[in-house]
Amino acid sequence: MFNRIKDVLRSLMLVELLKGMMLTGRYLFARKITVQYPEERTPQSGRFRGLHALRLYPNGEERCIACKLCEAVCPALAITIESEQRDDGTRRTTRYDIDLTKCIFCGFCEESCPVDSIVETRVLDYHGEKRGDLLYTKPMLLEMGRKYETQIATDRTADAKFR
Amino acid sequence: MPTIEIDDKVIEVKAGSTIIEAADSMGIPIPRFCYHKKLSVAANCRMCLVQVEKMGKPLPACATPVTDGMKVFTRSQFAVKAQKSVMEFLLINHPLDCPICDQGGECELQDIAVGYGASGSRYTEEKRVVLNKNIGPLISTDMTRCIQCTRCVRFLKEVGGMMELGMVGRGEHAEITAYVDKSVDSELSGNIIDLCPVGALTSKPFRYSARTWELIRRHSIAPHDGLGSPIEMHVKGNTVMRVLPREDEAINECWISDRDRYSYEALNSADRLTTPMIKDNGVWVETDWQSALEFAATRLNDIARNNPQDIGVLVSPNSTMEEAYLAKKLAQGLGCGNVDHRLRQSDFRLDSKHIGTVWMGCNISDVQSMERVLVIGSNLRNEHPLLTHRLRKAVKAGAELSLLNPIDDDPLMPVAHKTICAPDAMVNALAQILKAMSVMPRYAGHLSPAVSNLIDKVKVQSGPQSSAQAIAESLSGSSASVDLVAPRAAVLLGNIAVHHPRYAEIYSLGEAIAELCGASFGVLSEAANSVGADFAQVLPNADAMNARTMLESPRKGYLLVNVEPELDCHNAHLAAKAMAEAECVVALTVFKSEALRDADVLLPIAPFSETSGTFMNMEGRVQTFSAAVKPLGECRPAWKVLRVLGNVLNIPGFDFDSSEQVSREIFGGEDPSQLASNRLNNHLYDSGVRDAARVNDETPNILQRIGEISLYQADALVRRAAPLQKTKYAVPLAAYMHHAQLAQLGFQAGGAVTVSQGNGSVSLMAQIDDHVPIGCIRIAAALKETAALGDMFGPLEIKAVEIKAA
Ligand code: SF4
Ligand code: SF4
Ligand code: SF4
Ligand code: FES
Numbered sequence: 001m002f003n004r005i006k007d008v009l010r011s012l013m014l015v016e017l018l019k020g021m022m023l024t025g026r027y028l029f030a031r032k033i034t035v036q037y038p039e040e041r042t043p044q045s046g047r048f049r050g051l052h053a054l055r056l057y058p059n060g061e062e063r064c065i066a067c068k069l070c071e072a073v074c075p076a077l078a079i080t081i082e083s084e085q086r087d088d089g090t091r092r093t094t095r096y097d098i099d100l101t102k103c104i105f106c107g108f109c110e111e112s113c114p115v116d117s118i119v120e121t122r123v124l125d126y127h128g129e130k131r132g133d134l135l136y137t138k139p140m141l142l143e144m145g146r147k148y149e150t151q152i153a154t155d156r157t158a159d160a161k162f163r
Numbered sequence: 164m165p166t167i168e169i170d171d172k173v174i175e176v177k178a179g180s181t182i183i184e185a186a187d188s189m190g191i192p193i194p195r196f197c198y199h200k201k202l203s204v205a206a207n208c209r210m211c212l213v214q215v216e217k218m219g220k221p222l223p224a225c226a227t228p229v230t231d232g233m234k235v236f237t238r239s240q241f242a243v244k245a246q247k248s249v250m251e252f253l254l255i256n257h258p259l260d261c262p263i264c265d266q267g268g269e270c271e272l273q274d275i276a277v278g279y280g281a282s283g284s285r286y287t288e289e290k291r292v293v294l295n296k297n298i299g300p301l302i303s304t305d306m307t308r309c310i311q312c313t314r315c316v317r318f319l320k321e322v323g324g325m326m327e328l329g330m331v332g333r334g335e336h337a338e339i340t341a342y343v344d345k346s347v348d349s350e351l352s353g354n355i356i357d358l359c360p361v362g363a364l365t366s367k368p369f370r371y372s373a374r375t376w377e378l379i380r381r382h383s384i385a386p387h388d389g390l391g392s393p394i395e396m397h398v399k400g401n402t403v404m405r406v407l408p409r410e411d412e413a414i415n416e417c418w419i420s421d422r423d424r425y426s427y428e429a430l431n432s433a434d435r436l437t438t439p440m441i442k443d444n445g446v447w448v449e450t451d452w453q454s455a456l457e458f459a460a461t462r463l464n465d466i467a468r469n470n471p472q473d474i475g476v477l478v479s480p481n482s483t484m485e486e487a488y489l490a491k492k493l494a495q496g497l498g499c500g501n502v503d504h505r506l507r508q509s510d511f512r513l514d515s516k517h518i519g520t521v522w523m524g525c526n527i528s529d530v531q532s533m534e535r536v537l538v539i540g541s542n543l544r545n546e547h548p549l550l551t552h553r554l555r556k557a558v559k560a561g562a563e564l565s566l567l568n569p570i571d572d573d574p575l576m577p578v579a580h581k582t583i584c585a586p587d588a589m590v591n592a593l594a595q596i597l598k599a600m601s602v603m604p605r606y607a608g609h610l611s612p613a614v615s616n617l618i619d620k621v622k623v624q625s626g627p628q629s630s631a632q633a634i635a636e637s638l639s640g641s642s643a644s645v646d647l648v649a650p651r652a653a654v655l656l657g658n659i660a661v662h663h664p665r666y667a668e669i670y671s672l673g674e675a676i677a678e679l680c681g682a683s684f685g686v687l688s689e690a691a692n693s694v695g696a697d698f699a700q701v702l703p704n705a706d707a708m709n710a711r712t713m714l715e716s717p718r719k720g721y722l723l724v725n726v727e728p729e730l731d732c733h734n735a736h737l738a739a740k741a742m743a744e745a746e747c748v749v750a751l752t753v754f755k756s757e758a759l760r761d762a763d764v765l766l767p768i769a770p771f772s773e774t775s776g777t778f779m780n781m782e783g784r785v786q787t788f789s790a791a792v793k794p795l796g797e798c799r800p801a802w803k804v805l806r807v808l809g810n811v812l813n814i815p816g817f818d819f820d821s822s823e824q825v826s827r828e829i830f831g832g833e834d835p836s837q838l839a840s841n842r843l844n845n846h847l848y849d850s851g852v853r854d855a856a857r858v859n860d861e862t863p864n865i866l867q868r869i870g871e872i873s874l875y876q877a878d879a880l881v882r883r884a885a886p887l888q889k890t891k892y893a894v895p896l897a898a899y900m901h902h903a904q905l906a907q908l909g910f911q912a913g914g915a916v917t918v919s920q921g922n923g924s925v926s927l928m929a930q931i932d933d934h935v936p937i938g939c940i941r942i943a944a945a946l947k948e949t950a951a952l953g954d955m956f957g958p959l960e961i962k963a964v965e966i967k968a969a
Contacts, residue, residue: 066371067263069262084371091263114262
């Protein structure tokens with residue numbers, strides 16, 4: 001009986017509402033932390049697992065040796081590789097596709113690669129207008145590697161002692 | 164029988180067996196590299212070290228014979244420590260190559276290293292590097308990976324018959340190498356890829372193209388010779404990536420020939436026909452199945468309405484039983500009895516004299532336990548690469564091999580006696596053997612009067628040229644060193660005998676010889692399904708035309724099932740002419756072929772990898788297989804094409820939904836092997852010899868052709884397998900003759916000559932080959948370059964091309 005009366009009084013005096021407004025009011029004056037993406041960005045770990053890249057050696061030779069370990073380890077079956085013997089006798093891919101609509105960004109491919117060829121870069125903002133746009137082919141991935149090599153290399157060096 | 168104990172399990176084993184054999188039979192794993200159950204024991208890898216009670220040192224399980232009461236520990240601390248040390252030694256010089264190594268994922272060293280290797284290496288010195296050797300177009304080498312187990316060396320020596328690889332140097336400098344500048348040319352060479360426990364020897368055509376874990380294994384049967392080796396097709400997507408053997412002790416043990424291994428390269432060759440085509444006013448146009456089948460049916464029907472005998476049906480002996488049977492059924496539905504699969508045979512006088520289906524007369528595995536063998540008319544390694552290995556085993560175990568052949572090619576095993584003579588002298592040579600045998604006291608009076616009258620006037624020649632007496636004595640067991648009174652013996656006919664223009668006599672005499680001395684007698688059938696097609700009665704009706712007469716008196720219409728007429732038939736010239744003159748040629752074919760230029764409609768059919776079917780091999784074994792991949796493009800399995808063609812032609816009884824239904828009809832619902840064992844019979848009705856024989860012919864002194872089919876020209880598939888065509892067996896085409904013959908004719912080696920047979924002639928180069936008897940010229944058949952020539956065996960003219968003075 002007593003509790004009922006208390007509830008009625010509380011609701012009449014808008015106690016809950018005022019409590020809520022107080023929280024809002026507190027944030028109204030607090031320091032703002034909204035990130036103005038894309039002008040501003042949150043800090044990223046060097047281990048961030050974003051868009052893939054195929055790295056190259058400084059002399060321009062692709063690193064990948066078509067061992068197909070990344071393809072085998074990929075839990076989402078997102079990687080497709082075809083390989084052959086290149087004219088100079090080395091083992092090379094003729095096709096290296098990553099289907100980003102399948103990829104779950106687990107990073108296993110990077111971990112399995114014996115020559116640090118496939119890596120996941122920090123790039124997270126990429127898009128496609130059609131579904132097919134998200135099928136990254138070998139030239140696209142190599143281009144990524146070319147473009148971001150400095151950062152990739154720095155990140156891997158920093159992380160090396162933990163691996 | 165000694166009783167031993169391995170890891171506390173007791174087993175009784177055969178005296179003289181080794182610890183590893185005992186362990187294998189119990190399913191106890193012992194790591195090993197150099198040991199292989201089919202090869203001699205080398206005991207040089209030391210991976211199989213085990214602890215044996217009361218022995219101070221670990222012993223190699225592969226080389227230690229068991230003794231009664233022996234106690235073996237394979238997993239004790241002592242044994243494992245020994246095994247681990249060996250592993251460490253093996254890895255000292257082994258490169259960290261797995262990611263680029265084609266063996267990765269199916270590597271014995273990788274696997275065993277997971278169990279026995281350490282996680283890091285203590286070896287910091289420089290590793291050794293061994294230069295790669297180029298050993299031919301089939302096998303690629305990475306010799307740094309070699310662990311010197313010498314399996315490859317032992318295989319080539321013991322199974323291949325020629326030691327083409329060897330180990331040179333010692334210790335750190337030991338390496339496997341071929342002879343200087345020589346490749347490995349064995350026709351069984353591909354097996355060393357399977358044997359090599361590491362990635363030192365891998366397949367060159369397959370190199371770097373796929374990983375073992377991507378491949379789906381589908382079972383099939385090799386379609387190139389009468390052996391019918393069970394194979395495994397490794398498929399990625401819809402492509403056959405490679406072919407490996409399956410193990411069947413009764414057929415192929417665990418090997419396959421290179422022909423069976425690499426012919427898959429033709430399956431996706433650019434030559435494949437993938438859409439039906441019709442010739443419209445001399446121009447090939449692609450069309451759809453409906454119109455192609457209707458076109459074919461109408462044309463065949465038009466001819467059949469006039470006279471069904473105007474149609475000829477030729478079926479490749481490499482077709483499945485279902486395909487061959489349906490072709491026969493179709494012909495019968497049209498009222499035509501001209502059906503044949505014996506395309507390269509030229510003598511059909513024995514037709515209707517056979518009691519049953521001709522086969523090899525014994526089981527494949529019996530060959531190795533024969534004590535006396537006479538092989539008549541066979542270039543063994545060319546025709547039956549893997550069966551030759553069984554013979555080699557027999558010879559190694561002490562059998563005497565005799566040969567009667569028109570070519571003196573080395574079978575890579577000791578031959579006890581041989582008669583090498585011109586093809587037209589073979590019948591006489593055979594008669595001499597029979598004569599020599601029949602006068603032996605043991606067999607006196609055993610010969611039927613018909614046969615003995617026949618060979619009445621035959622004189623057994625003596626001297627170095629003829630070994631008739633010696634062969635007869637050897638077969639009967641009464642040779643100079645009598646060690647056997649009644650040896651297990653076999654008389655076997657090869658392809659040359661079957662293609663021979665006097666096959667009837669050769670067969671009759673061979674059978675008579677075998678009967679006299681109690682040997683088994685048979686024919687080593689040429690193609691994957693020769694026996695099966697015979698069995699399914701894909702043969703001309705009693706008064707109809709056979710494969711030769713069908714071409715000699717050209718028909719108006721032909722139905723070809725997987726046949727390239729000028730390459731697959733005995734007389735290339737006749738075949739091409741008949742096709743050119745025919746009104747209508749309907750060809751079911753896997754490939755677009757120049758040999759089918761005169762066809763009117765091409766129906767694309769699936770090769771063996773894309774269809775289901777049944778083969779019956781030379782020992783009468785019925786083997787069914789299913790498709791490994793989907794048919795390419797618009798191709799369809801030939802049995803389906805024939806079935807629909809039957810429907811379009813309104814022939815009753817063509818409502819099959821699966822190839823199994825067809826084979827059930829062939830076997831009448833009975834057990835195939837039961838039926839086969841009832842029907843296989845090499846005997847002739849008694850009149851066989853008498854009617855057929857003209858034994859005592861004087862051999863006229865004319866030049867003859869020996870038109871053998873070389874190893875990698877045998878059928879449409881191998882002809883298009885690029886890697887095989889790059890091997891040493893793709894002998895350059897030339898007119899090969901004995902050097903004395905060359906001198907007698909006044910030619911120069913390397914000089915141009917014109918060879919003519921009948922109306923056709925070709926220009927070739929004259930070359931020396933002392934394996935060819937005098938009076939003969941060896942000119943390969945089944946080649947488009949010699950398609951203008953006629954019979955594979957027969958008279959020819961040869962003259963030098965005159966060089967006109969400028
Ligand atoms: S794991 Fe590395 S080297 Fe191997 S295929 Fe993938 S990217 Fe190439
Ligand atoms: S042979 Fe075996 S262990 Fe050696 S590199 Fe090749 S896969 Fe690795
Ligand atoms: S090449 Fe292979 S099979 Fe031959 S010895 Fe070396 S490891 Fe053994
Ligand atoms: S397997 Fe016994 S020593 Fe090699």
